[in-house]
Structure formats: structure tokens, C-alpha cells
Amino acid sequence: MSTREVIVATIARAHGLRGEVGLILRTDVPEERIVPGAVFTAVTAGGERTLTVASVRSQQDRWYVRFDEVADRTDAESLRGVELPMTVDEEVEAEEDPDAWYPDQLTGLAVRHVDGRELGTVVDVQHYPAQDLLVVRTPQRARVQLPLVEELVPEVDLESGVVIADPPGGLFEELPADVDDEAGRG
Template sequence: MAEQQAAPLVVGRVVKPHGVHGEFVVEVRSDSPDRRFVAGTVLGVVRKAGGGGPESSLELVAARWHAGRLLVDAKGISSREAAERLRGALLTVNREELEKLDDPDEFHDYQLEGLAVRQPDGTVLGSVAEVVHTPAGELLGISLEEEQHEALVPFVNDIVVEVSLERGILVIDPPEGLLDRF
């Protein structure tokens, strides 16, 4: 049986065109935008359903921050109409292209997503559904099994007391009320 290739990782989403020369706004979904969005980088493109085109790739010509948004210029996208056709497309990289993390307390989002979430006493709470990046820090979207809802948990040492990729678990010690449904 052939080994299945790991799914590419999403590092951004095209929001909309910017200007008339093909530049477009990207919603960043990467911890390292200054390394990920540089001239010469080739990103995979997964178009939204019915978006008119198969998976492809884009070579970045330039990227710059403007008014808190990332504006990107890519080879072959030279008009507002061409940029408009990218609206909603996901920009991806292969996992093999990610840099190795030297700090044992740092993780790529894909390493955390899917981990079983437990309390210190071993009680299973659910699993990590997503990592949400905010200006104030990262939040873990935890899909809670028994309550059948999702809770956002700050990814800080006081709450996330253990991450074991080898065992596939993340242990949290949440303060009272953090996991309650509102």
C-alpha cells in the first residue's frame, strides 16, 4: 500500500483584491508571516469549491504590510480581475517545508490539532480542534465531548500544564468556569 502524503498546511487565505495591478489582501494563518510570505516563495493554492480551477501554486513577487493587512503580489497575477479570481483561496505549504523548532515549548499548529485533551487527574475532556491566533496570544479551540460545544482556552503555562506529542495528549488545568457554555 502506498504511503499517503500529509495534507498541506494552510498559511493564509486570500481575502480580496487590492488596487488595480493584481495585488491582494491575505488573512495570515501562520506564526511566521515574515518568513512565509517573502519574494520567491512558492505557495500552494486551493481554490474554494466552484472557484474555477484546480489546485495550483503561486510564486510570490513581494509582500508588504499596509494598515495592519498583508498585501501580496504574485507572479502571473497582474490585474484586479485575476486577483478577484483568487478570492477565498487557501494558501498552503507542505509540512516538510516548515522550519524545525528549537524550543521544546513551541509547536506548529498542526502538531496540536487533534491532540486528546485531559485534566491532570486523567479525565478526558475532548480534543484540540484548532489553534486561534490573536494579538493577545494563542487560544486553543477545544472540542468538548460531554458538553458538545467548543471552548477557547488560552495557551499559557498556568492552564496548559503538559503537551506530549509522543503520547498524543495535552493536559489542561482550567480555572473554574473556563469550559462552561455561555
């Protein structure tokens, strides 16, 4: 059995006075992973902390949770930005969704335009509430942030080691080299 730790959500701001927090989801199946009784071992500024989901609710596509260990708004606010990790069985995950991938599997993959042109290499995946972004280093050493949405990234082929992209015109053209590279840090 092969397991992997994945981040299922990042804690956002406190909501209300009784310790409820909003979540920035990083899983496609929050209804399976963020349920009452789920236990997360989170790394906070003060060290590791166990967080047990007491209740979950969603409102207008936003998810909110209360943890047994969080009693008030001050404590909830101190958790802002903390990631909620979960260990998953890779084999079970692959059976359920054979086209699924994990963000760390994308780093180092070649990025090619749908017409076959080389666009660069994935150097990072950044997570934002609206969508994730692929950070692509072009052959000219520029960094481009490509929204990781199906319209712009229609295919991720882990076996071939390639991401197929259909970026809007101008996104990859005539970009300056990354400042970090010019200073010898990248």
C-alpha cells in the same frame, strides 16, 4: 527526511485595483516563508493554480502580497479564502523550535485543566484572524471553543498526548450536549 505540508496563510480580500491581496497568517515566521519568489500551488475553485509572490509588504501588523499571476482586483478577489500551502522539513522545524506543533497533531489529544480535571478531547482546530480556537468535545458530549492563546492553553505536550488548559470560569460548565450528537450524526 520527513516532510509535511503546512498552510502558511489564507488569502483575504483584495486590496486596491492592481491585484494585491491581504493575508491571514498561519505561520509564526511569515518573513521566512512569504517572500518574493516563493511559489505556492494553491487549490482554487477552478483547480490548482500556481501563485508566485511578486512583492510583500506589511502595514499595521497586516500582510499584503502581489502575485505575478494576478493582474487585477477581480482576479485577486476570486482568490479570497484560498489557502497557501508549503512543504516543510519536520526535522529542521523541530530543531529550530522543539516546542512547535502542527494543528493536525492536536486532534485527538486529551484536554486537562491545570488542576488535573479532565475537560475533554480536541476534535478540531479552527483558524481565525485574531487567533486559532481548539474545539473540545467534553465528556458530556458538548463542544467548547477554547481560544488557543498561551494564557488559556499554557502547555501542549505531544509526547504525553495532552493539552493543559486554564479556561475562564464557566466555559466548560453545564453545557448542553452537541445537537449533532443527539441526532446521531456526531
